[in-house]
Amino acid sequence: MRLTRRTEREGEEIGRLPMTTMIDVVFLLLIFFMVTTTFTKRESQVGSALAAERRGGSAADLQPQIVRVEMAGAVPVFRIGQHVLTERGQLVAVLRELPKDGGVFIRVSGDVPWDAAAVALQAGVDAGFTKRTYVPAN
Amino acid sequence: MNLSPRTGRRQRGFDLTPMIDVVLQLIIFFLFTSQFSQLIRSPIDLPEQPGEKGTAVASGLVVVDVRHDGTILIANEPVSLDGAVRTLQAEIAKRGGDAAAIELLIRADRAARAATVNDLVERLAALGVRRWQVGTADVPGGRP
Numbered sequence: 001m002r003l004t005r006r007t008e009r010e011g012e013e014i015g016r017l018p019m020t021t022m023i024d025v026v027f028l029l030l031i032f033f034m035v036t037t038t039f040t041k042r043e044s045q046v047g048s049a050l051a052a053e054r055r056g057g058s059a060a061d062l063q064p065q066i067v068r069v070e071m072a073g074a075v076p077v078f079r080i081g082q083h084v085l086t087e088r089g090q091l092v093a094v095l096r097e098l099p100k101d102g103g104v105f106i107r108v109s110g111d112v113p114w115d116a117a118a119v120a121l122q123a124g125v126d127a128g129f130t131k132r133t134y135v136p137a138n
Numbered sequence: 139m140n141l142s143p144r145t146g147r148r149q150r151g152f153d154l155t156p157m158i159d160v161v162l163q164l165i166i167f168f169l170f171t172s173q174f175s176q177l178i179r180s181p182i183d184l185p186e187q188p189g190e191k192g193t194a195v196a197s198g199l200v201v202v203d204v205r206h207d208g209t210i211l212i213a214n215e216p217v218s219l220d221g222a223v224r225t226l227q228a229e230i231a232k233r234g235g236d237a238a239a240i241e242l243l244i245r246a247d248r249a250a251r252a253a254t255v256n257d258l259v260e261r262l263a264a265l266g267v268r269r270w271q272v273g274t275a276d277v278p279g280g281r282p
Contacts, residue, residue: 020153026161034208044189044276045243050263058220069252105150110253114204114246116257118185121272135255136263 032046033104046121048106065098066135067091069108069120076116078123088119095127103131110138154180155250162211174251179216180205185248187274201273204246230265245273 012046014104068079077106084093108117117134124132180203202222203211210222217225227241233239242262246255259270 012226019158023154023161026165028157029165029199030161030168033165037168037171041184043184043203043245044187044274045271046187046189046274047269047271050259050270051234093187108252108256110251110256112252113248114186114252114255115248115251117247118187118272118274121225122187122274134259136252136260138253138256138260 015021044117045105046125048121048124048134051105051133051135064105065102066105066107067095067138069106069112069116069125070110076112078116078120081090088123090119091123092126093124093127098127100129100131103133104129105133107135108138109135148209152179180211182245182247182273184245184273184275186277188233189276199241199243200228201245202258204244204250204258205260206249206255207248208250210254210258218255219261223265226262226267227265229265238268240267240269242267242270244270269272281282 066080069077070077072084075086078091080091080094083090083094087096098104104127106117106118106120106124121132121134182203182205201212203214205211209216210219211217212222212225226242230237230240243253246260259267262270
């Protein structure tokens with residue numbers, strides 16, 4: 001049994017892995033990913049329940065908390081009770097003061113841009129409402 | 139001046155190690171940042187809202203896109219309102235007729251009129267769909 005350390009003899013070359021093919025493949029992968037990658041905005045979601053608009057209703061119905069998203073002239077506004085608001089921060093502040101048990105109804109008119117509807121839904125999330133119901137109102 | 143060719147000395151090769159390191163790092167970066175699931179989604183200018191934290195995208199999600207001009211797209215194909223409802227009816231039938239089992243994501247352009255989405259969700263509510271998700275672009279802060 002040979003227990004002595006192997007020493008590199010002078011003039012002998014250590015066998016090396018051929019790197020050329022690996023580098024070729026790696027560069028191809030790199031070019032592929034660079035060409036195909038598109039940096040899109042990260043997407044998220046806001047969930048809500050869905051309700052068909054009810055016509056009429058009985059007097060025994062509870063008064064729900066309703067955010068109405070409507071146009072006032074050329075600007076979308078959020079109406080809740082006597083409040084007429086234009087920004088998400090204001091809407092969140094008002095919604096935070098309300099009891100959360102009954103949830104919130106978000107009633108969106110057909111003529112508003114979708115952005116305003118999304119703001120109202122987001123405000124419901126930010127204010128801590130777990131029960132949010134979207135009511136289409138064309 | 140020494141003009142004689144150098145003999146007996148081994149030529150030094152390039153040290154490729156750092157380059158391979160960098161290239162592999164770049165590949166790993168692109169692998170992680172590529173979102174292949176979103177390649178099938180059409181580019182829509184979504185409302186800029188942070189959304190709900192902790193909502194995972196379900197695998198069996200039915201995605202409906204609404205462009206700014208009100209065109210409804212399913213799997214990047216424009217469909218009419220009736221066509222969209224028919225497609226979703228077929229999805230409900232695939233799930234044993236249980237409309238509540240449908241995972242619906244509506245990606246509507248921020249400039250689209252809400253009327254298009256309203257028409258669609260009214261029809262879906264009539265079919266028994268009760269839950270839906272609204273697609274937003276998760277940008278820091280979002281629109282105030």
